[in-house]
Amino acid sequence: MRAALLFSAGKDSTLAGLLLEDFYDVTLVTASFGVVGPEPAREAAEALGFPHETVALDPDVAREAVERMHDDGYPRNGIQQVHEHAVERVAEGEWTDGLDAVADGTRRDDRVPTIERPFAQSVEDRFDVDYLAPLAGIGRGAIDDMAADELVVETGPSAEIPKADYEVELRALLVDEYGDGAVAEVFPDHTQSRVRGRR
Amino acid sequence: MRAALLFSAGKDSTLAGLLLEDFYDVTLVTASFGVVGPEPAREAAEALGFPHETVALDPDVAREAVERMHDDGYPRNGIQQVHEHAVERVAEGEWTDGLDAVADGTRRDDRVPTIERPFAQSVEDRFDVDYLAPLAGIGRGAIDDMAADELVVETGPSAEIPKADYEVELRALLVDEYGDGAVAEVFPDHTQSRVRGRR
Numbered sequence: 463m464r465a466a467l468l469f470s471a472g473k474d475s476t477l478a479g480l481l482l483e484d485f486y487d488v489t490l491v492t493a494s495f496g497v498v499g500p501e502p503a504r505e506a507a508e509a510l511g512f513p514h515e516t517v518a519l520d521p522d523v524a525r526e527a528v529e530r531m532h533d534d535g536y537p538r539n540g541i542q543q544v545h546e547h548a549v550e551r552v553a554e555g556e557w558t559d560g561l562d563a564v565a566d567g568t569r570r571d572d573r574v575p576t577i578e579r580p581f582a583q584s585v586e587d588r589f590d591v592d593y594l595a596p597l598a599g600i601g602r603g604a605i606d607d608m609a610a611d612e613l614v615v616e617t618g619p620s621a622e623i624p625k626a627d628y629e630v631e632l633r634a635l636l637v638d639e640y641g642d643g644a645v646a647e648v649f650p651d652h653t654q655s656r657v658r659g660r661r
Numbered sequence: 662m663r664a665a666l667l668f669s670a671g672k673d674s675t676l677a678g679l680l681l682e683d684f685y686d687v688t689l690v691t692a693s694f695g696v697v698g699p700e701p702a703r704e705a706a707e708a709l710g711f712p713h714e715t716v717a718l719d720p721d722v723a724r725e726a727v728e729r730m731h732d733d734g735y736p737r738n739g740i741q742q743v744h745e746h747a748v749e750r751v752a753e754g755e756w757t758d759g760l761d762a763v764a765d766g767t768r769r770d771d772r773v774p775t776i777e778r779p780f781a782q783s784v785e786d787r788f789d790v791d792y793l794a795p796l797a798g799i800g801r802g803a804i805d806d807m808a809a810d811e812l813v814v815e816t817g818p819s820a821e822i823p824k825a826d827y828e829v830e831l832r833a834l835l836v837d838e839y840g841d842g843a844v845a846e847v848f849p850d851h852t853q854s855r856v857r858g859r860r
Contacts, residue, residue, distance in 0.1 A: 463806060481680055481795065485807045563803055570778060570797070577798075579769060586800060596680065598769070598798025601781065604762055604791035607662060608684045 465563040465594065466491045466552050468545075469514070470627030471506035473609045473655040474567035474597060479512060480612060481596040482565060489513045489558070493548035495524045497631035502624045502656065509659035515557050519628065523547045528635045531648045537632070538574045544628050545575030553589035565594035571602045614658040623654040664762040664793065665690045665751050668713070669826030670705035672808045672854040673766035673796060678711060679811060680795040681764060688712045688757070692747035694723045696830035701823045701855065708858035714756050718827065722746045727834045730847045736831070737773045743827050744774030752788035764793035770801045813857040822853040 465482055469475045469490035479488050490512045492503040500516045507514035523544060531540035545566075555561040564585065568577055582593040597605060609615055616623065620633075636644045664681055668674045668689035678687050689711045691702040699715045706713035722743060730739035744765075754760040763784065767776055781792040796804060808814055815822065819832075835843045 463810065480683065484679065484683070485810065562806070568798070570781070582769070582798075582800065586802070592800055592803035592806070594803055595798025596795060599767070599776075599781075599794025599796065601785060601791055603785070604793055607761070607791070611662070611684065 463487065463562040464489070464558070464560060465565050466515070466555065466558070466561055468493060468548055468552055468564075468566040469503055469507065470567075470629075471503045471625050471656050472567070472627070473613065473615050473657060474569055474605065476506070476510060476567075476613060476657045477605060477609055478565055478567040478596045479510070482594065486563060488565075489515055491515045491517055491552050491557075493517050493519050493551055493628060495519045495521055495628060495631045495635070497634050503627070506657050510657065511660075517551045517557060519544070519548060519551060524632065524635055528632060528639055531632070532636065532640050532644060535647060537648050540632065541629065542574045542576070544632065546577075546581060548628060549577065549585060549593070550589070553585050553591050553593070555589075555591070561591050563592040563594050564589070565596065567597055568595050569597045569602065569605060570600055609655075612661055614661060615655045616658055617653050617655045620649065620654045623656045625654060625656055662686065662761040663688070663757070663759065664764050665714070665754065665757070665760055667692060667747055667751055667763075667765040668702055668706065669766075669828075670702045670824050670855050671766070671826070672812065672814050672856060673768055673804065675705070675709060675766075675812060675856045676804060676808055677764055677766040677795045678709070681793065685762060687764075688714055690714045690716055690751050690756075692716050692718050692750055692827060694718045694720055694827060694830045694834070696723075696833050702826070705856050709856065710859075716750045716756060718743070718747060718750060723831065723834055727831060727838055730831070731835065731839050731843060734846060736847050739831065740828065741773045741775070743831065745776075745780060747827060748776065748784060748792070749788070752784050752790050752792075754788075754790070760790050762791040762793050763788070764795065766796055767794050768796045768801065768804060769799055811860055813860060814854045815857055816852050816854045819848065819853045822855045824853060824855055
């Protein structure tokens with residue numbers, strides 16, 4: 463069976479891939495608005511031994527999300543909107559002949575992004591694929607332990623870890639649209655992880 | 662790391678074990694009121710190559726659950742109550758020196774049993790273990806596909822598949838307390854699966 467996993471080069475999406483690889487031929491897919499290059503994700507995928515693809519996200523979705531995050535003063539709703547769009551774009555599977563499942567690294571303890579059961583079932587119905595969230599029933603502590611055992615991970619402040627996910631792009635678009643201060647206002651400081659390979 | 666997985670010999674708990682086995686030393690644990698023997702679960706665990714243990718559930722919890730199911734006319738609340746008790750009993754880990762995690766086979770598309778995040782975190786806090794539900798983000802279709810690829814499974818009406826889980830015991834206790842008709846009234850017919858081994 464073939465699964466496409468939304469991949470940011472972070473700890474969570476990588477661990478989701480490791481959980482699924484005994485059951486599916488997993489392709490890591492980085493969804494991008496074309497603002498930053500996919501190289502960090504491609505490098506990580508190669509180090510992990512998974513094939514890697516990119517899919518293009520709709521720039522209109524980015525514009526809407528950035529405006530929403532700025533108006534809200536926090537990123538939650540904008541990120542959720544972009545994540546749902548990314549799942550749908552991957553599920554369409556334009557880059558492949560056939561796909562049994564689309565997957566992501568959403569976790570039990572995250573507020574966003576999160577995929578509720580109705581959205582999952584809607585994706586399954588509309589795109590005729592299964593939607594898999596192998597970390598949805600696993601907490602932060604266990605994920606950290608599993609990653610420490612299996613992965614070489616680099617961590618640091620979001621701004622200093624080169625990643626290739628849509629969150630990096632949304633930050634860049636916020637700066638373009640509203641200036642440097644907007645990012646600090648909307649995104650509270652938080653630590654990012656970037657996977658360098660398997661242990 | 663060591664994980665104890667609530668095990669009924671069914672497809673779901675088996676698949677949960679397969680998802681976790683690359684990350685944890687998994688022991689399959691059958692929780693029992695002592696009404697039926699654990700042999701079917703022990704046999705299945707052996708065929709799968711996992712160590713197997715049993716833990717005793719509190720008969721008072723069974724009595725309360727059976728009364729509740731009979732009063733309700735459906736099994737949902739009684740089963741949920743027993744499942745939460747079983748997770749707590751396994752998390753106590755009396756049969757072992759140290760446990761990093763307790764796990765079960767609860768699935769995204771089940772109405773019961775289901776472990777909500779507050780209960781999961783309460784278990785983690787009270788027993789100092791992680792709680793893992795590797796199928797919580799996976800739908801019925803994908804679970805069926807994964808099981809078909811990996812497992813030899815026998816399926817049939819609940820009454821005819823020898824299993825060793827607390828649901829079988831609750832049925833027997835319902836008959837004892839309220840007569841043969843009570844089971845048909847409370848439990849709608851549904852198909853059970855019993856795992857015979859790996860493919």
